[in-house]
Amino acid sequence: MNTLILTEKPNVAEKIANFLGKAKKNVYEGVKYYEVEEGDNKIYVVSAVGHLYKLRQRTPIRDYPFFDVEWVETFKNSKKSKYVEPYVRLIEDISKDMDTFVNACDYDIEGSVIGHNALAYGAKTDISKSFRMKFSSLTKDEIISAYENLNPPDYPMINAGLARHVLDWYYGINTSKAMTESLKKVSGRYVTLSAGRVQTPTLKFLLEREIEIGQFVSEPYWILFIEFKKDGISVKASYQKEFFDEKEALAIFKDIKNKPAIVKEISKKEKRINPPHPFDLGTLQKESYKNFSFLPKRTQDIAQSLYEAGLISYPRTSSQKYPNSLNLRSIVEKLKKIDDYSGHCAELLKTELIPTEGKKDDPAHPAIHPTGELPKKLTDDQAKLYDLIVRRFFAVFAKPYIYQSISVEMDVNGNAFFASGRVGIDPGFLKYYGDYSGVEEVILPELSEGETIEKISPKKEEKATKPPPRYNPSSAVSEMEKLGIGTKATRANIVDILYDRNYIDGRQIIVTDLGEGIVGTLEKYCPDIVSVELTKHFEEQMEKIQENEITKEDILSEAKEKLVDIFSKFKEKEEDIGKELLVYLEREERRRNYVGICPMCGEGELFIRTGRFGPFIACQRYPECNATFSLPSNCLVTPTEDKCKICGFPVVIATRKRSRPQTVCINLECPSKNNYSAPMDGKNCPRCGANLIIKKSFYGPFIGCSSYPKCRYTEKVLEEKAEEN
Template sequence: MAYELIICEKPSAAQKIAQALADTKPDTIKNKTVSYFELEHKGKKIVIACAAGHLFNLMEAEKNGWKYPVFEMKWEPSFKVSKASEFSKKFYDTLVKLSKAATDFTIATDYDVEGEVIGYNILNFICKQKDGKRMKYSTLTKDELIDSYEHAAKTINWGLANAGVTRHKLDWMYGINLSRALTLAVKTTGSFKILSSGRVQGPALKILYDREREIQAFKPVPYWEIALNTASPKELEALHDEDKFWDEKKASKTYTDIKNEKIVVVQDLKKSLSNQQPPNPFDLTSLQIEAYKVFKYTPSRTLQIAQELYLAGLISYPRTSSQQLPESIGYKKILIQLSKTKNYKESAEFLLKKSTLKPNNGKKTDPAHPAIYPTGEHSNIGDQKLKVYDLIVKRFLATFAEPAVRETSTINLLVKKEPFTAKGTRTKEQGWFSLYKPYVLLEEKEMPVLNKGDKLTIKKLSLDKKETQPPKRYTEASLVKELEKRNLGTKATRASIIENLYQRNYLDEKSINVTELGSKTVEVLEKYSPLILDEKLTRHFEKEMEAIEEHKLKPETVLDEAKKTLIKILEHFKKHEKKIGEELLGATVSTREKATNIGLCPICKKGKLSIRKGKFGLFIACDRYPECKTTFGLPKNALTKPTEKLCETCHYPIVQIIRKSRQPQELCINPNCLSKKVPELKAGTKCPKCGSPLLVRKSFYGSFIGCSNYPKCRYMQKMKKEDKD
């Protein structure tokens, strides 16, 4: 029987759409382990199936060894391109099977560039269709999904699809050619280390390197401050009106003239009020910055959590550039839903009493999606998700509230003839602050009640030497903001660009520090091939892709221009290949040693522990092998970094474990460390193998239950929910 095939991006989205459209309960059918849904909507038979993100990747049209330049490419199923994508074959096979009997095709992937590319490739290569209908939605709520289906566009968004495919091809050309050029340059020296660069990666690294160079070149300049504190009950902190004394003699003379004074006189008092407007609704970048500020979540972690909240139907689509909430989302309806939740009841009911609901929209827009907002739906979610959800809900509520009013008190003081000023700011009217707590991070400084002519007792008078400070290093959040400001990368890719720089050992630490390899890579490219680092060129291609999206430019025009530019870059690079390799080699070795050296071997006390690659993945081993056969296991799918710290319990080295989109974790490498053991699980809970008490232990992978008789008995089991409580 013929049917319409609706293609989604992820399993959870397919399930939500099936539940929304079904006249009755949809049938869940399995093809191997992949679920798809059969249903009827107003009597029409529909099958809903999903991808698992991208099912196709670009690869060389013909493999011809590690050479460059290479420009001929083709789309291939992801499972043929990468071992890491082998899981996607079952989704691919399911769509192949279901497409054969389908007569109509509708794309319901995320409505953005990447979603359009996913849908376009499935239509083209699996369904063998030239076009299909397109659902557009920003939330996975029932009403919006039904409306999206019943008002689906007759064609896919060809502007988005062409721009997305062009971006993939452009990034592939730059990535494969520049990475091969760098790697083969090092290979000319007889060494081998895979290095990478890309269309956005190079300019991003250059931004960080330039900041590092500013910091290194910075020369602190000394200055002096004269400060005073008054005694209780009229306590004040005041600073001399000169603020910074750049002349030590002048500062010293001023201080000497007044250091024995006991009284300070109030000369004048002023109060001023200022309105603090409600915040704009969140776009992705501002959400990532705020989540880093209040929770220290990395941008990639915040994006992952937001995506999970969206797929659970709790918030709108997070990959948006918009700071605007249109009336069409239904402000009142969302507030009514939120008022049913204990945590938001009071705030939502307060806003519902207002005669008009008007958000403080920002300037940034996105043609595909509004700003991020809660749908009002309810669900039980974990702690980290709950934090981000709470932040999004309270930002949504706050944007409808009144301005907050802040009062600044300025008190002018005199010690003999020397002027001092004390300032303090407090919140006079809470306004939107009351709806955004605890995320309002402003200092409240209450000033004592004083009158002109009041005399206060000086408790302390000090002359302090200070120095000007260098520019701050970027954090991941501030770098995301900087990349957006410079129009480098996209809202969805900026966080992953930073992760990639870390994985390639170009960066280190939370306050981003460029490694020796990162610095040397920039220096070499500046010297021999500066176009690779040119952000103007990257911005130029970003604008051209926007023009493709708006049907003002053809993809072929942009790709031809990019190819010609890349040929020039690579020709110049090849002329200096050996010199580039020689200059990169030293930094490669040094950075690798720093990245892999764990510390002194705790067993033989002579060798050094380092991270090595074996048949089954990474592990830690002593460099005195075979004399010392000490080894320690490491988790898979995680980056392990030395910390130069020792465990306080057993004095073994501590390493930092970084998993994608998770908070970094510091752990002792000793599997038998007492810090990883806690008291017995429950009275009478015995090991089923040897009868010894069971303990809760910690490993690189988290907590688990293990036998206290380890290593003689190696029994272990996963933690159940009741064990964790």
């Protein structure tokens, strides 16, 4: 009997195969798969590479809305997915000799869809006769247990996932098609604008914050405080209120000048901060952004790599609880073998391990935790995130942090000022999580009631009321979770898409003109497309599919009906929508492509253009001014407002793949580029033997082969070599 186990990724396939027995590695068209003998049975472990199948329209889309879709291999949809083809063919070929099929993809909605499609369309098997492996960590014990206790297919998750994909296609493709057609109608241009069921409502709440900030009218106000030193400790005591009338503030400031401060009352209270709950994905993303500035998608990717290495449990979870079945003591005992944690583990093992719990639960996976497997080699970023996860794990078993809160009221000529301090009594969970908690002590000197401080320094400071803060990628993901749109696995990716589409910009998120135009125009003419409430409604409907309350056909039927209504209204205003979108599109194109004033004619403006031979910079006054500057075709060029300090020409930021952004002058003749092509004495090309020469390029000098283009050997040039020539 032959059993096929399908995993989501190649490295997971290798891991599972080795856990199940002595694995023999085979290769099919460059794709590795594994064979494990189990008595008279053979287990074949093969992998997908994420989604092997993608939705596509059955026939060309002539009009919108369009709902006739089918699942096809991803490489038939996109040339970029050509690498997927041998994985699909392997599954198709090897499945012919299989008796049993097991979906061992990640136990979540996406994993269920990936496995379902691979088995249904690739293996062409009856899904009802397949099995599901459920595990939350890639450790030997858990994998063996999952294989020995196979579950039936997880139809609720499969159907919810299939419905989500189809629903996203209905919304995204039809809205994009509608906007593209409206633009084409008024401008003759074919420009694809992206929209999405979750993406566009997310952009809406980001724009609402942008508008709120833009409409905010800042008001000046004044604060008063006194400063003094005692026993080498600086103290700052603030007046009891802020002043929106400077005259009132000035009157009190004059009243306290050259006057002593008398300690009127000292209040001390014992307070506590409870230990944190275990990490779910959202909380992990927040904490890693706060401590390491990792973007949410970066955190998700690093956590996934730690999971695939068997070091942490499955990260895409909503749970803030550990199940009773999890052997917490065993994990701590294993972590004790790591020098950095051995002392903490020894302390925890003396206690009963009772974790703090959060409110959220997830039936599929527990809260994120280390598995106890010992890390072998981690990147710097992996090590940071792993340490955060381990220390959070320790902290949930600890006691509360107990501290003394001190409030000091001081009287200065009849005016009350207040200082506060915090002194730790019992470090509690801070012993394990202190560096990441953000909790700090505030030390006050010894003061006594009635004490007089003769030398104080009164201060009056002008401030201004501030608008609400801009969202950052982390707080945007948190807001999506709060609003109930997107899923734990997709939210970070949706924010990334908004950046990629040039709808938002910056760590402190600014909505671009194009982003503003899309939301503003759609909200004006078709508000349901950007409705957070409608998006949340469909999220809730998909949860009902998982709970077997409704079918995927129910939700798709409702969505079709809604979209037919939405797009009938869109068509009535198609030309008006196109005109409004065109204004914002042209404004955004100008922002992205404007380089500066032409240094050749002094009148025209320089813009990035694209020609037959790639991108270049040209003067807007062509043909009166024929200034052009070539650009490399293998990089992303971003304009700046800066000018070259050497020649005064504009500078741009050039970003090549897998390279750091580089600030470059557009002037090829700029002295900063060491403009020459000089031979190098006594040095020949290691590939072909021809002379090496120092050449010039957009980025500056480099060493290249004189027989180019026959030989394309290059190397970096050292500064001293450039100077010698």
